[in-house]
Amino acid sequence: MSDELKKHIASAFDRDLEGIQAQILKMGGLVEAAIHDAALSLESRDEELAQKVVAGDKAIDELEELLNEEAARVIALRAPTARDLRVVLSVMRMSANLERIGDLSKNMAKRTSVLSQLAQIEGSATALRRMSREVEHMLKDGLDAYIRRDEALARDVIERDRDVDQMYNTLFREFLTFMLEDPRNITSCMHLHFIAKNVERMGDHVTAIAEQVIFLATGQMPHEGRVKEDRTSSDPALSANAGKE
């Protein structure tokens, strides 16, 4: 292959990549809005907004399909080098994570209508919105880190997921207390716990995106030292405490 041809292919690849990255950002923007609107609809009991989130998930799914097709087309057409291939594959993984966050936002919005009919649990919607807000900001920073290949920012995002886990653990304990105090709170709390867990999982997906950024920037996955735990599954204090009543 002539140098001229190689250069031509390389720049065609760069153009393809730019297109793919633009789509990832577009998808990221839609997902950020979905998290935001889902949490807001819950807090303000706005069923219309919740419907909008549910309906909007289709566009996110379609973008993921499109991105995968485009990525496959680029791989087949350009036969990228190992390094470039890594970029394309990371985009595919990131889009899968974004799609999952979109799904989780949709699931959250879906509960707005049921929760609107149930007893309100003091402070819970606000706490959930604060938690969602943190995840939304983490996602925004994760995508910025991706564009700038900013390893430090990506590590910061991963670090902040601990706060989200902590917020989840606190909420879990609060919901248990509310349920034990008054059985009429049980149904509401089951749904709210569900939503809290969904948001906690969104945080995990954002973390996975940040890990891809580190992988791209350094060639290594930051597995070691990652603390990512829903402590309610293993911390006897969280369960024993509540079980005493």
Added chain:
Amino acid sequence: MSDELKKHIASAFDRDLEGIQAQILKMGGLVEAAIHDAALSLESRDEELAQKVVAGDKAIDELEELLNEEAARVIALRAPTARDLRVVLSVMRMSANLERIGDLSKNMAKRTSVLSQLAQIEGSATALRRMSREVEHMLKDGLDAYIRRDEALARDVIERDRDVDQMYNTLFREFLTFMLEDPRNITSCMHLHFIAKNVERMGDHVTAIAEQVIFLATGQMPHEGRVKEDRTSSDPALSANAGKE
């Protein structure tokens, strides 16, 4: 490129693909065992077996890493045709689904120890094991369908996921009833509900694998007509019923 060379590349690709498929089956076998052992550890309160499941998840994660690297290597080295590329990409998606099912099994096993310290909820562990058993069989059939490119079997697997969703809906209602009857059941039921939801999500991942099989066999995703719902998020009866107490 000479015909001879093309044929040589084609057979090298086939060999690579066989290697990848063997690894997917190996991974599938580990995941089937993880589902089985996680459910069994829960039913028999066998903390040692639960520990084994938790520890075993690492091997599943490593297989996914390996499969992704191998798939990327094949794409870079063989520059497969559009059709072959589709096979490689579907393998990557399937391995991601298997990895998630492995994670969910691990999460289930992790709760064995906490649940062993709490009030037993009559029949729940058996019901959960029945549900897990169904998912385990669906996974086995899904992987068989993949190997044989058996569209009919894949559709059967997708169809059976409705039963799993139904089992989940029934359990959700039962847990609410137990909680309302006696607040001492609340903590157990929170954990059990969690596990039931995890198993329901495993079923969704198996469905996604079966969809990949249909995609490979027909070139089209079977999106239309798919009914996949956790009805507890939207069915007023499920909530209103429980909320009345």
